Amino acid sequence: MLSYRHSYHAGNFADVLKHVVLVEILQYLKRKDSALEYIDSHAGAGLFDLHSAHAEKLAEYRDGIARLYPSVVPELADYLAVVAEFNQGIDSNAVLNHYPGSPMIARQLLRPQDKASLFELHSNDYELLQQQLKGDARFRVQKQDGLEGLLALLPPRSRRALILIDPSYELKTEYQQVLDTLIEAQRKFASGIYAIWYPVIERQRTEDFIRQMQQSGIRNIQRFELTVRADTAGRGMTAAGMLVINPPWTLLQTMQALLPVLVSHLARDPQAFYRAEVLVNE
Ligand code: SAM
Secondary structure, eight states: OOOOOGGGTTTSHHHHHHHHHHHHHHHHHTTSOSOOEEEESSOOOSEEETTSHHHHHHOGGGGTGGGTSSSOOGGGHHHHHHHHHTSBOSSTTOBOOEEEOHHHHHHHHOOTTOEEEEEOOSHHHHHHHHHHHTTOTTEEEEOSOHHHHHHHTOSOTTSOEEEEEOOOOOSTHHHHHHHHHHHHHHHHOTTOEEEEEEEESSHHHHHHHHHHHHTSSOOOEEEEEEEOSOOOSSSSOOEEEEEEESOOTTHHHHHHHHHHHHHHHHOSSTTOEEEEEEEEOO
Protein backbone atom coordinates (compact mmCIF):
# COMPACT_ATOMS: atom_id res chain seq x y z
CA MET A 1 0.00 0.00 0.00
CA LEU A 2 1.57 3.28 -1.12
CA SER A 3 0.97 6.22 1.19
CA TYR A 4 3.35 8.79 -0.34
CA ARG A 5 1.64 11.46 -2.47
CA HIS A 6 3.87 13.96 -4.17
CA SER A 7 1.03 16.52 -4.20
CA TYR A 8 1.95 17.32 -0.55
CA HIS A 9 5.51 18.22 -1.56
CA ALA A 10 5.33 19.54 -5.13
CA GLY A 11 7.50 22.56 -5.82
CA ASN A 12 9.59 22.24 -2.66
CA PHE A 13 13.34 22.93 -2.69
CA ALA A 14 14.07 19.30 -3.53
CA ASP A 15 11.84 19.47 -6.62
CA VAL A 16 13.55 22.70 -7.66
CA LEU A 17 17.01 21.09 -7.57
CA LYS A 18 15.80 17.91 -9.30
CA HIS A 19 14.01 19.79 -12.06
CA VAL A 20 16.82 22.28 -12.65
CA VAL A 21 19.10 19.28 -13.32
CA LEU A 22 16.41 17.63 -15.48
CA VAL A 23 15.99 20.75 -17.62
CA GLU A 24 19.75 21.15 -18.03
CA ILE A 25 20.21 17.55 -19.22
CA LEU A 26 17.25 17.62 -21.63
CA GLN A 27 18.40 20.92 -23.12
CA TYR A 28 21.87 19.45 -23.61
CA LEU A 29 20.51 16.32 -25.32
CA LYS A 30 18.45 18.50 -27.68
CA ARG A 31 21.59 20.02 -29.14
CA LYS A 32 21.60 17.07 -31.54
CA ASP A 33 18.63 16.49 -33.85
CA SER A 34 18.59 12.72 -33.42
CA ALA A 35 15.74 11.29 -31.35
CA LEU A 36 16.12 10.84 -27.63
CA GLU A 37 14.21 8.76 -25.12
CA TYR A 38 13.14 9.90 -21.67
CA ILE A 39 12.35 7.27 -19.03
CA ASP A 40 10.79 8.33 -15.72
CA SER A 41 10.66 5.42 -13.24
CA HIS A 42 8.59 7.22 -10.57
CA ALA A 43 6.61 9.78 -12.53
CA GLY A 44 4.02 11.14 -10.07
CA ALA A 45 0.80 12.87 -11.12
CA GLY A 46 2.29 15.24 -13.70
CA LEU A 47 0.88 18.64 -12.76
CA PHE A 48 0.18 19.98 -9.28
CA ASP A 49 -2.30 22.63 -8.15
CA LEU A 50 -0.41 24.62 -5.51
CA HIS A 51 -3.66 25.84 -3.96
CA SER A 52 -5.07 22.36 -3.46
CA ALA A 53 -5.67 21.13 0.10
CA HIS A 54 -2.70 18.75 -0.26
CA ALA A 55 -0.22 21.42 -1.39
CA GLU A 56 -1.41 24.00 1.14
CA LYS A 57 -1.30 21.53 4.05
CA LEU A 58 2.49 21.61 4.31
CA ALA A 59 2.98 24.57 1.93
CA GLU A 60 6.47 23.33 1.11
CA TYR A 61 6.35 25.11 -2.24
CA ARG A 62 6.55 28.43 -0.40
CA ASP A 63 10.14 27.64 0.56
CA GLY A 64 10.79 26.27 -2.91
CA ILE A 65 9.44 27.51 -6.24
CA ALA A 66 7.59 30.45 -4.65
CA ARG A 67 10.97 31.96 -3.70
CA LEU A 68 12.05 31.92 -7.37
CA TYR A 69 8.89 32.54 -9.37
CA PRO A 70 7.64 34.99 -10.51
CA SER A 71 10.74 37.01 -9.61
CA VAL A 72 13.27 36.83 -12.40
CA VAL A 73 16.46 34.84 -11.75
CA PRO A 74 18.47 35.02 -14.99
CA GLU A 75 20.67 31.99 -14.22
CA LEU A 76 17.54 29.81 -13.94
CA ALA A 77 15.83 31.18 -17.05
CA ASP A 78 15.37 27.82 -18.82
CA TYR A 79 13.81 26.16 -15.77
CA LEU A 80 11.62 29.14 -14.90
CA ALA A 81 10.42 29.38 -18.50
CA VAL A 82 9.05 25.85 -18.18
CA VAL A 83 7.30 26.72 -14.89
CA ALA A 84 5.88 29.84 -16.57
CA GLU A 85 4.25 27.70 -19.28
CA PHE A 86 1.96 26.28 -16.59
CA ASN A 87 1.24 29.66 -15.00
CA GLN A 88 0.50 33.11 -16.27
CA GLY A 89 3.51 35.00 -17.49
CA ILE A 90 7.11 35.25 -16.38
CA ASP A 91 7.36 38.87 -15.25
CA SER A 92 6.90 40.12 -11.69
CA ASN A 93 3.11 40.30 -12.15
CA ALA A 94 2.86 36.58 -12.86
CA VAL A 95 0.88 34.36 -10.52
CA LEU A 96 2.08 30.98 -9.33
CA ASN A 97 -0.80 28.50 -9.35
CA HIS A 98 0.63 25.27 -10.70
CA TYR A 99 3.86 23.34 -10.52
CA PRO A 100 4.88 20.92 -13.28
CA GLY A 101 6.23 17.55 -12.23
CA SER A 102 8.93 15.75 -14.17
CA PRO A 103 6.56 14.31 -16.86
CA MET A 104 5.14 17.73 -17.73
CA ILE A 105 8.60 19.29 -17.78
CA ALA A 106 9.66 16.58 -20.23
CA ARG A 107 6.51 17.11 -22.26
CA GLN A 108 7.32 20.78 -22.54
CA LEU A 109 10.88 20.14 -23.70
CA LEU A 110 10.71 16.99 -25.84
CA ARG A 111 10.48 17.35 -29.62
CA PRO A 112 8.23 15.48 -32.09
CA GLN A 113 10.96 12.90 -32.78
CA ASP A 114 11.48 12.08 -29.06
CA LYS A 115 9.73 9.47 -26.92
CA ALA A 116 8.94 9.05 -23.22
CA SER A 117 8.09 6.06 -21.04
CA LEU A 118 6.68 6.81 -17.60
CA PHE A 119 5.92 4.53 -14.66
CA GLU A 120 3.60 5.35 -11.75
CA LEU A 121 2.26 2.81 -9.29
CA HIS A 122 -0.26 4.83 -7.26
CA SER A 123 -3.74 4.38 -8.80
CA ASN A 124 -4.87 8.01 -8.36
CA ASP A 125 -1.63 9.53 -9.60
CA TYR A 126 -1.51 7.09 -12.50
CA GLU A 127 -5.03 8.17 -13.55
CA LEU A 128 -4.15 11.86 -13.23
CA LEU A 129 -0.99 11.39 -15.25
CA GLN A 130 -2.81 9.54 -18.00
CA GLN A 131 -5.35 12.36 -18.19
CA GLN A 132 -2.60 14.96 -18.51
CA LEU A 133 -0.88 13.14 -21.33
CA LYS A 134 -3.90 11.84 -23.20
CA GLY A 135 -3.51 12.29 -26.93
CA ASP A 136 0.27 12.79 -26.85
CA ALA A 137 1.54 9.83 -28.86
CA ARG A 138 5.13 10.39 -27.73
CA PHE A 139 4.24 9.41 -24.15
CA ARG A 140 3.56 5.94 -22.78
CA VAL A 141 2.35 5.70 -19.17
CA GLN A 142 2.40 2.38 -17.33
CA LYS A 143 1.08 1.38 -13.91
CA GLN A 144 4.00 -0.85 -13.11
CA ASP A 145 7.02 -0.94 -10.81
CA GLY A 146 9.33 1.65 -12.35
CA LEU A 147 12.61 -0.06 -11.54
CA GLU A 148 11.51 -3.31 -13.18
CA GLY A 149 9.87 -1.36 -15.99
CA LEU A 150 12.93 0.66 -16.91
CA LEU A 151 15.15 -2.43 -17.12
CA ALA A 152 12.77 -3.93 -19.67
CA LEU A 153 13.28 -0.87 -21.92
CA LEU A 154 17.07 -1.02 -22.02
CA PRO A 155 18.89 -0.54 -24.27
CA PRO A 156 16.57 1.95 -26.03
CA ARG A 157 16.53 1.88 -29.82
CA SER A 158 17.74 5.48 -30.11
CA ARG A 159 20.79 4.80 -27.88
CA ARG A 160 20.35 8.34 -26.53
CA ALA A 161 18.41 8.33 -23.30
CA LEU A 162 17.89 10.06 -19.99
CA ILE A 163 16.59 7.87 -17.18
CA LEU A 164 15.20 9.73 -14.16
CA ILE A 165 14.94 7.63 -10.98
CA ASP A 166 12.96 9.51 -8.36
CA PRO A 167 11.58 7.24 -5.61
CA SER A 168 10.17 8.57 -2.35
CA TYR A 169 12.43 6.19 -0.32
CA GLU A 170 9.43 5.54 1.95
CA LEU A 171 10.83 2.05 2.36
CA LYS A 172 14.48 1.80 3.42
CA THR A 173 14.87 -1.14 1.02
CA GLU A 174 14.45 1.28 -1.90
CA TYR A 175 18.07 2.43 -1.63
CA GLN A 176 19.34 -1.09 -2.26
CA GLN A 177 16.77 -1.65 -5.02
CA VAL A 178 17.92 1.52 -6.77
CA LEU A 179 21.54 0.41 -6.53
CA ASP A 180 20.82 -3.10 -7.84
CA THR A 181 18.75 -1.66 -10.69
CA LEU A 182 21.51 0.76 -11.68
CA ILE A 183 24.11 -2.01 -11.79
CA GLU A 184 21.85 -4.11 -14.03
CA ALA A 185 20.84 -1.08 -16.13
CA GLN A 186 24.49 -0.19 -16.73
CA ARG A 187 25.16 -3.73 -17.87
CA LYS A 188 22.37 -3.42 -20.46
CA PHE A 189 22.97 0.20 -21.47
CA ALA A 190 26.29 1.58 -20.29
CA SER A 191 26.14 4.90 -22.16
CA GLY A 192 22.76 6.13 -20.83
CA ILE A 193 22.47 9.20 -18.67
CA TYR A 194 20.99 8.21 -15.30
CA ALA A 195 19.79 10.90 -12.88
CA ILE A 196 18.98 9.65 -9.39
CA TRP A 197 17.31 11.81 -6.77
CA TYR A 198 18.04 11.31 -3.05
CA PRO A 199 16.90 13.03 0.16
CA VAL A 200 18.85 13.85 3.32
CA ILE A 201 16.70 13.13 6.36
CA GLU A 202 19.25 11.16 8.34
CA ARG A 203 22.68 12.20 7.04
CA GLN A 204 24.31 8.87 7.84
CA ARG A 205 21.71 6.94 5.84
CA THR A 206 22.34 9.14 2.82
CA GLU A 207 26.12 8.91 3.09
CA ASP A 208 25.87 5.10 3.29
CA PHE A 209 23.95 5.17 0.00
CA ILE A 210 26.50 7.50 -1.59
CA ARG A 211 29.36 5.25 -0.45
CA GLN A 212 27.62 2.19 -1.89
CA MET A 213 27.28 4.03 -5.20
CA GLN A 214 30.99 4.85 -5.08
CA GLN A 215 31.86 1.21 -4.49
CA SER A 216 29.37 -0.20 -7.02
CA GLY A 217 31.82 -0.33 -9.92
CA ILE A 218 29.76 2.25 -11.85
CA ARG A 219 32.01 4.97 -13.30
CA ASN A 220 31.53 8.62 -14.22
CA ILE A 221 29.19 9.82 -11.48
CA GLN A 222 28.68 13.43 -10.39
CA ARG A 223 26.94 14.62 -7.23
CA PHE A 224 24.84 17.78 -6.87
CA GLU A 225 23.39 18.58 -3.47
CA LEU A 226 21.45 21.47 -2.02
CA THR A 227 21.35 21.75 1.77
CA VAL A 228 18.90 24.39 2.94
CA ARG A 229 19.42 24.06 6.70
CA ALA A 230 21.57 22.26 9.24
CA ASP A 231 21.11 18.48 9.31
CA THR A 232 18.93 17.07 12.08
CA ALA A 233 18.56 13.49 13.30
CA GLY A 234 15.55 12.51 11.23
CA ARG A 235 13.40 15.63 11.78
CA GLY A 236 12.50 16.47 8.22
CA MET A 237 14.42 16.82 4.98
CA THR A 238 17.32 19.22 5.30
CA ALA A 239 18.94 18.60 1.92
CA ALA A 240 18.38 16.82 -1.36
CA GLY A 241 20.67 15.75 -4.12
CA MET A 242 21.03 14.33 -7.57
CA LEU A 243 23.56 11.73 -8.67
CA VAL A 244 24.15 11.79 -12.40
CA ILE A 245 25.85 8.90 -14.18
CA ASN A 246 27.41 9.79 -17.57
CA PRO A 247 26.57 13.48 -17.15
CA PRO A 248 26.77 15.88 -20.10
CA TRP A 249 30.27 17.39 -20.14
CA THR A 250 28.73 20.80 -19.45
CA LEU A 251 26.79 19.81 -16.33
CA LEU A 252 29.40 20.16 -13.61
CA GLN A 253 30.34 23.68 -14.62
CA THR A 254 26.71 24.69 -15.07
CA MET A 255 25.70 23.36 -11.67
CA GLN A 256 28.73 24.97 -10.02
CA ALA A 257 27.29 28.26 -11.25
CA LEU A 258 23.61 27.52 -10.48
CA LEU A 259 23.89 25.96 -7.03
CA PRO A 260 25.15 29.10 -5.26
CA VAL A 261 22.17 30.94 -6.79
CA LEU A 262 19.81 28.25 -5.46
CA VAL A 263 21.44 28.46 -2.01
CA SER A 264 21.08 32.24 -1.97
CA HIS A 265 17.33 32.01 -2.67
CA LEU A 266 16.38 28.82 -0.82
CA ALA A 267 18.56 28.84 2.34
CA ARG A 268 16.61 28.44 5.57
CA ASP A 269 19.55 29.03 7.92
CA PRO A 270 23.21 30.10 7.71
CA GLN A 271 24.39 26.50 7.45
CA ALA A 272 22.91 26.10 3.97
CA PHE A 273 25.49 24.92 1.45
CA TYR A 274 25.90 23.03 -1.80
CA ARG A 275 28.04 20.35 -3.39
CA ALA A 276 28.81 20.06 -7.09
CA GLU A 277 31.52 17.46 -7.48
CA VAL A 278 32.80 14.37 -9.24
CA LEU A 279 31.92 11.36 -7.11
CA VAL A 280 33.50 8.71 -9.37
CA ASN A 281 35.83 9.51 -12.27
CA GLU A 282 35.25 8.42 -15.86
N1 SAM B 1 9.17 12.32 -10.48
C1 SAM B 1 8.05 13.11 -9.97
C2 SAM B 1 8.31 14.58 -10.23
O1 SAM B 1 9.47 14.98 -10.32
O2 SAM B 1 7.32 15.31 -10.38
C3 SAM B 1 7.81 12.88 -8.50
C4 SAM B 1 7.77 11.45 -8.09
S1 SAM B 1 7.43 11.13 -6.41
C5 SAM B 1 8.89 11.60 -5.58
C6 SAM B 1 7.52 9.37 -6.36
C7 SAM B 1 6.35 8.70 -7.07
O3 SAM B 1 6.65 7.32 -7.23
C8 SAM B 1 5.04 8.75 -6.31
O4 SAM B 1 4.05 9.32 -7.13
C9 SAM B 1 4.71 7.27 -6.00
O5 SAM B 1 3.33 6.99 -6.07
C10 SAM B 1 5.47 6.56 -7.09
N2 SAM B 1 5.91 5.19 -6.79
C11 SAM B 1 6.21 4.64 -5.58
N3 SAM B 1 6.71 3.39 -5.75
C12 SAM B 1 6.76 3.18 -7.09
C13 SAM B 1 7.23 2.11 -7.90
N4 SAM B 1 7.75 1.01 -7.35
N5 SAM B 1 7.15 2.22 -9.24
C14 SAM B 1 6.64 3.34 -9.82
N6 SAM B 1 6.17 4.39 -9.10
C15 SAM B 1 6.24 4.32 -7.76
